[in-house]
Amino acid sequence: MSHAMPMPMPNDNMDGMHMTFFWGKDVVMLFNDWPNGKLGMYILALACVFVAAVAIEFLGGLTAIKTRTSPIIGGLVQASVYGVRMALAYLVMLSVMSYNVGVFIVVVVGHAFGYFIVKYRDGSKAKNDLA
Known part of the structure; x- marks a missing residue:
């Protein structure tokens, strides 16, 4: 005798998580109880995500390190910037x-x-360089 649990349908809401797009401030983003359904916190969450998305593009557009910098230091700086960019990208994706x-x-x-x-x-x- 099997006691199999029924599988939830794709649109079912499991523990506050949505499986389809929805409108509204009642969302859980990155951390439990954040923004917690409060309009002010939802707007703050949107602002944080906006700034993170802008920062991802900005960090991707940084130019190379100056040639006077040692290769090790230049590589470490570029790798660090890349690491921050990827961390932000994953947070935005989540x-x-x-x-x-x-x-x-x-x-x-x-x-x-x-x-x-x-x-x-x-x-x-x-x-400016052409002028």
Whole structure:
């Protein structure tokens, strides 16, 4: 005699986790009880995710270390920047996996804004170098 538990359907809500996209401030992101359904904390969470997405693009657009730097120090600095960038990227990815539409939109806008800043800065430098 088997006592098999029924498998939850894909849209079932297990312990507050959503398996499909949803709207609203009632989301759990990265840590238990955060943002905890409070509008102010939800807005803060969105701001943090936006800043992280912008930082990912900014760190990806940093130029190489100056040639006067020793190869070991230059490599360590670049590896450290890359490590921070990857840590932020994984945190942003995990935030998106909350399936909250607001988080998804803020992440996409943050990446686009960060990419714009990097390209604008590069274009401004190129324009100044030609002048």
